[in-house]
Amino acid sequence: MEKFQLKMKVNGRTVTVAVEPGLRLLDVLRDVLHLTGTKEGCGEGECGACSVILDGELVDSCLVLAPQAHGKEVVTIEGISREGELDALQRAFLTAGAVQCGYCTPGMILAAKALLSRNPNPGRQEIARGISGNLCRCTGYAKIVKAVELAAAELQQKEGAAGV
Amino acid sequence: MKKRGYGIGSMWYGIGSTAATNPSGAFVDFLDDGTAIVMSGCADIGQGSTTVLAQIAAETLGVGLEDVVVITADTGMTPDSGPSSASRQTYISGNAVRLAAEKAREQVIAKAAEMLDLDPGEIRLRDGQVWYEEEPAGKTMIEVIAQCRGEGILTLGHGTFNPATTKLDPATGQGVPYATYAFATQIAEVEVDTETGIVEVKKIVAAHDVGAAVNPQNVEGQIEGGCSMGVGYALLEEVVVDGGEIKNPGLSSYLIPTALDMPEVFPMIVEAQEPSGPYGAKGVGEPALVPTAAAIANAVADALGIRLYDLPLTPERIVAAIKAAASSQHE
Amino acid sequence: MSETCVVGKSAPRVDGPAKVSGKSQYGADIDIPGALFLKVLRSKTPHGMVKRIDVAEALKIPGVVRVFTHADVPGENSYGIIVKDQPALTDQVRFRGDALALVAAETEEAAKQALEVIKVEIEELPPLYDVWSAMAEKAQAIHAKGNILTVSRVKKGDAAAALRTAAVVVSRRYTTQRVEHSYIETEAGVAYMDNGILVIKAGTQNPHYDRRDVSRVLGLPMHKVRIIQAATGGGFGGKLDISVQCFLGLAALKLGRPVRMVYDRRESIAATGKRHPFLVEYTSAADREGKLLAVKAKIIGDTGAYASYGPATLNRAAVHATGPYEVPNVDIEALCVYTNNPFSGAMRGFGTPQMAFAAESQMDLLAQELELTPLEIRRRNVLRPGSLTATGQRLDHSVGISATLEAAWEKAGRVMPGLGGEVK
Incomplete structure (x- = not known):
C-alpha cells in the first residue's frame, strides 16, 4: 500500500512521517512518535483514554485516521507542561487527589483543558458534561470535577492579575 | 410521575483472605x-x-x-x-x-x-x-x-x-476467618420516574469505619470510586451471556457510569482504631462498593412501595414491577 | 497513641507526577525494540475436545514466526490461584474464549491474519449454561471432580427451631448479574530473556503469584522467573488471575526474543474473569422487638468454566451472609458451580456486594413487617464489642458499625432535606 506523507504539528513541533493511510492518529502518536501518554482503552470512541486536542477540539484519536490529521495541530498530554513545569490542570489533579490508576488521566486532563478553553469558569454540571466522554473506573469523578474547579480558579486568578 | 426514596445499606467486610494465611x-x-x-x-x-x-x-x-x-x-x-x-x-x-x-x-x-x-x-x-x-x-x-x-x-x-486467623470447621464454618473487619453504612437518595422506570441517584452518604485513615484523601477517593461502581452495579451493568457467548463485549454496549451518572457523594471517615493495625488502620478498598447497590435498592423500594429482587434495577424491570403491582391491586 | 506527623495526612500520591504527565509506563507503553507481537486464537465453541490444530497455513504468512499450541507447553499446563484447573493453551474447551493457539509474528497485522487461517477440529460436548443443569446428577462433568466445585457451610445454633417459633419470618429469592471489572487499561505486557532469567513486565495485582504459576507452566525454577509489575490501570480483582503472563513467558522463553502483547477490549471482556452471578434464597427471622433470631440462606454462584477465585468468593459470601448483625442461629450453604459460561473470579467485594443486596433488603422487609424504621431495626441488631459473629468469632475492638450507622444517619438528615424524620 502506498504510504501517506503525514505532516502535522504535534505539541508545537512540526513532524513529517510516512504512514499507512489506514493508520489511526492514536497509532501514529504511540507507535511512530512514541508519545505513549495517549492511551487506548476501547478502540471505539467510548472511553476517551485516547483523547487529544486536534486544532483546538477534543477528539478520540482512535477514531481519527492519520490523513485526517494532516496539516493540523495536535496537543497530547506530553505537550501541556512547559519546560518540565506542570500545567495548572496537572497540578490541580495532584492536589485534589483526582488520580488513582492514572490510565484515564491524560485523556481526562485534555478533556478538561478543552473545556476550560471554551468556558474558563464552568459550573459543576458543565464540568461533568465536559468530561462525560471520558470514563474513569476508579475515582467516581468527584475529585476530577474538584480538580477542574481548582485549575479554573487558578487560571481565572492569573488572568485577573495579568489584567491589572 | 417522579417518586423520591431513601435507603440504607450497611455492611461488614473481613480484611484479608478468608481463614487462610496471607502474609x-x-x-x-x-x-x-x-x-x-x-x-x-x-x-x-x-x-x-x-x-x-x-x-x-x-x-x-x-x-x-x-x-x-x-x-x-x-x-x-x-x-x-x-x-x-x-x-x-x-x-x-x-x-x-x-x-x-x-x-x-x-x-x-x-x-x-x-x-x-x-x-x-x-x-x-x-x-x-x-x-x-x-x-x-x-x-x-x-x-x-x-x-x-x-x-x-x-x-x-x-x-x-500475617493476620491472626484460624481455619474454619468444614461442617459448621466456625472459627476466626479474619483478624479484623471494616464496617460501613451508606444512605442513598433516589428519584424514580414511574413512566420510564429510570432511577436517578441524587445523593449518597457513605460512612466508613476504616480503623484509621493513613491518607484521608485516598480513603475518600476509594469511597467515591466505590459508590460509582455501586451505582453501575445497581442500575446499569450486566454482562449479557447467551449460549455461553458474551453479547456486549465492548464499552459501547457494556455501560459504566460517566460523570453525568454520578450523584453527589458525601464520604465520611469513621475511625474505630484497630489495635493490631498500622497506626490503627484497617482497610477500605472493597467496603467502598459493598453496600451501595443495597442502599439504592432499598431507596427504590421506598420510593415505589414495590421491591425488586433482581439486579440490576433496569428501567424495564422497574416498569414491569410497577405494572405487575398495579394489576395485582385490581384483582 | 502519640500524635503522628505523616500518617493521617492527605499526602499527594507518590506516583502522581508521572501519571499526570503521561510518563507512567503501563504494559502497552513499554518500548522494546524488535519485540514480536503475540495474539491468541480463542475458542468459539463452548465445550469440547480438541482433536487437531493445523497451523500450516498460518506459518506461511510472511512475518509469522511461530504458532504455539498445548503441545508446546513445557511444564504443567494448568494454573489457578486456588485450583489449578485452567490450561495456558488448551486441548479441552470449556468456554467460548478458551485459548487454543498463540501466534508470534513480526507485526500485529501478521499475527491477526494468522488467527484467521488456523484450523481447529473440536469434538463438541453438550454445553451447560446454567447452574441447575450443571448440578444435575447426570450432567457431563466439565472438570474431572464434577461440577460442584465447593460447598461452604456456616452453621451456628439451631436455625430450623428458631424459624419455627419466631414472631416474624421473611423469605425471598434474589438474583444478581454477571459484571465486568471495566478497568480502563486492558491486559498488556512484555517479556524478554535477561542472562538466563525470564523477565515479564505486565499489569498485575499479584506479581508473586504470577511467578508461581508462570514457573509451573513453563517448568522453570522460580528464581529464573522475574515478574515486574508495570503501571497498572485498575484491577478491581480482574488482574489477580493470570492473563498475558504465561503467553508472554512461553514465547520469550521458546523464541529467545522479546515479545509483547495487548488485549483489545473485546478480548479483555471475553477472556478474563467476571463478578459471579448469584442466586440467593434467604430467610430471616426476628422476634417482636425486631431482634434477629435466625438467618438461613442458600447461595449458588456460577463460576463458569474455571475456578479462579470462585471458592473464595462463595466462602466469603457464606461468612458475611448475615450482614453486620448479631444473629444467634445461622444456617448458610454456599455452592460454587462450574458451567460452560465465561469464568467468574475475584471482583471488588468477593461475593459480599451480592449478599449485601439480599441481606439489607431482608432487613427492610423485616422492619416493614414489624412496623419499625429501617434505622431502628439496624440499631437493634448491629454487631457491637463483645458480639459473636456467624462463625462464632468474638469481636472485641474496632467494631465501628454502629458509629457508621449513626454518622451516616446524622449526615443524611442534613444533606437530604426530604428525608424528614425517619426513613419510612
Whole structure:
C-alpha cells in the first residue's frame, strides 16, 4: 500500500512521517512518535483514554485516521507542561487527589483543558458534561470535577492579575 | 410521575483472605543520609498503596515523606506481599513495612542511646533528630546512622505480618476467618420516574469505619470510586451471556457510569482504631462498593412501595414491577 | 497513641507526577525494540475436545514466526490461584474464549491474519449454561471432580427451631448479574530473556503469584522467573488471575526474543474473569422487638468454566451472609458451580456486594413487617464489642458499625432535606 506523507504539528513541533493511510492518529502518536501518554482503552470512541486536542477540539484519536490529521495541530498530554513545569490542570489533579490508576488521566486532563478553553469558569454540571466522554473506573469523578474547579480558579486568578 | 426514596445499606467486610494465611513481607534500608528505601511486593493498581506504605515508613522512621522511596512489586527485588485483594494491603503490608521500619529504627535508637548515654526506651526519632523526653537530644539521625555504618552496622530492617486467623470447621464454618473487619453504612437518595422506570441517584452518604485513615484523601477517593461502581452495579451493568457467548463485549454496549451518572457523594471517615493495625488502620478498598447497590435498592423500594429482587434495577424491570403491582391491586 | 506527623495526612500520591504527565509506563507503553507481537486464537465453541490444530497455513504468512499450541507447553499446563484447573493453551474447551493457539509474528497485522487461517477440529460436548443443569446428577462433568466445585457451610445454633417459633419470618429469592471489572487499561505486557532469567513486565495485582504459576507452566525454577509489575490501570480483582503472563513467558522463553502483547477490549471482556452471578434464597427471622433470631440462606454462584477465585468468593459470601448483625442461629450453604459460561473470579467485594443486596433488603422487609424504621431495626441488631459473629468469632475492638450507622444517619438528615424524620 502506498504510504501517506503525514505532516502535522504535534505539541508545537512540526513532524513529517510516512504512514499507512489506514493508520489511526492514536497509532501514529504511540507507535511512530512514541508519545505513549495517549492511551487506548476501547478502540471505539467510548472511553476517551485516547483523547487529544486536534486544532483546538477534543477528539478520540482512535477514531481519527492519520490523513485526517494532516496539516493540523495536535496537543497530547506530553505537550501541556512547559519546560518540565506542570500545567495548572496537572497540578490541580495532584492536589485534589483526582488520580488513582492514572490510565484515564491524560485523556481526562485534555478533556478538561478543552473545556476550560471554551468556558474558563464552568459550573459543576458543565464540568461533568465536559468530561462525560471520558470514563474513569476508579475515582467516581468527584475529585476530577474538584480538580477542574481548582485549575479554573487558578487560571481565572492569573488572568485577573495579568489584567491589572 | 417522579417518586423520591431513601435507603440504607450497611455492611461488614473481613480484611484479608478468608481463614487462610496471607502474609506480607517488607525490607527497609535506612541510608547514611537519613533517607530510606522500602521494598514491598505490594502492587499499587491505583488504590494508592505505595503512598500509604511510604507514609507508614516515614512515620515509623521519623523522617519526612520525601525521604522515603518505595520499590514495589518486582519479584527480583521485593519480598512477597501477597495479592492486592481482600482490602488487605494497608493492614497487612502496612504492618510489614511498619515492623521492618521499626527494626531499622531500633538499631539507630540503640546506637543513639549509647552515644548519648541515655535510656533507649525514652528515645524517639522525629524530623531527622534524636529526641529525649520531648526535647532534641543533641544528635541528628544522620550522625547516628553514620556512626552505625562506621562500626559496620547496616541499619536494615525486615518485617513480616500475617493476620491472626484460624481455619474454619468444614461442617459448621466456625472459627476466626479474619483478624479484623471494616464496617460501613451508606444512605442513598433516589428519584424514580414511574413512566420510564429510570432511577436517578441524587445523593449518597457513605460512612466508613476504616480503623484509621493513613491518607484521608485516598480513603475518600476509594469511597467515591466505590459508590460509582455501586451505582453501575445497581442500575446499569450486566454482562449479557447467551449460549455461553458474551453479547456486549465492548464499552459501547457494556455501560459504566460517566460523570453525568454520578450523584453527589458525601464520604465520611469513621475511625474505630484497630489495635493490631498500622497506626490503627484497617482497610477500605472493597467496603467502598459493598453496600451501595443495597442502599439504592432499598431507596427504590421506598420510593415505589414495590421491591425488586433482581439486579440490576433496569428501567424495564422497574416498569414491569410497577405494572405487575398495579394489576395485582385490581384483582 | 502519640500524635503522628505523616500518617493521617492527605499526602499527594507518590506516583502522581508521572501519571499526570503521561510518563507512567503501563504494559502497552513499554518500548522494546524488535519485540514480536503475540495474539491468541480463542475458542468459539463452548465445550469440547480438541482433536487437531493445523497451523500450516498460518506459518506461511510472511512475518509469522511461530504458532504455539498445548503441545508446546513445557511444564504443567494448568494454573489457578486456588485450583489449578485452567490450561495456558488448551486441548479441552470449556468456554467460548478458551485459548487454543498463540501466534508470534513480526507485526500485529501478521499475527491477526494468522488467527484467521488456523484450523481447529473440536469434538463438541453438550454445553451447560446454567447452574441447575450443571448440578444435575447426570450432567457431563466439565472438570474431572464434577461440577460442584465447593460447598461452604456456616452453621451456628439451631436455625430450623428458631424459624419455627419466631414472631416474624421473611423469605425471598434474589438474583444478581454477571459484571465486568471495566478497568480502563486492558491486559498488556512484555517479556524478554535477561542472562538466563525470564523477565515479564505486565499489569498485575499479584506479581508473586504470577511467578508461581508462570514457573509451573513453563517448568522453570522460580528464581529464573522475574515478574515486574508495570503501571497498572485498575484491577478491581480482574488482574489477580493470570492473563498475558504465561503467553508472554512461553514465547520469550521458546523464541529467545522479546515479545509483547495487548488485549483489545473485546478480548479483555471475553477472556478474563467476571463478578459471579448469584442466586440467593434467604430467610430471616426476628422476634417482636425486631431482634434477629435466625438467618438461613442458600447461595449458588456460577463460576463458569474455571475456578479462579470462585471458592473464595462463595466462602466469603457464606461468612458475611448475615450482614453486620448479631444473629444467634445461622444456617448458610454456599455452592460454587462450574458451567460452560465465561469464568467468574475475584471482583471488588468477593461475593459480599451480592449478599449485601439480599441481606439489607431482608432487613427492610423485616422492619416493614414489624412496623419499625429501617434505622431502628439496624440499631437493634448491629454487631457491637463483645458480639459473636456467624462463625462464632468474638469481636472485641474496632467494631465501628454502629458509629457508621449513626454518622451516616446524622449526615443524611442534613444533606437530604426530604428525608424528614425517619426513613419510612
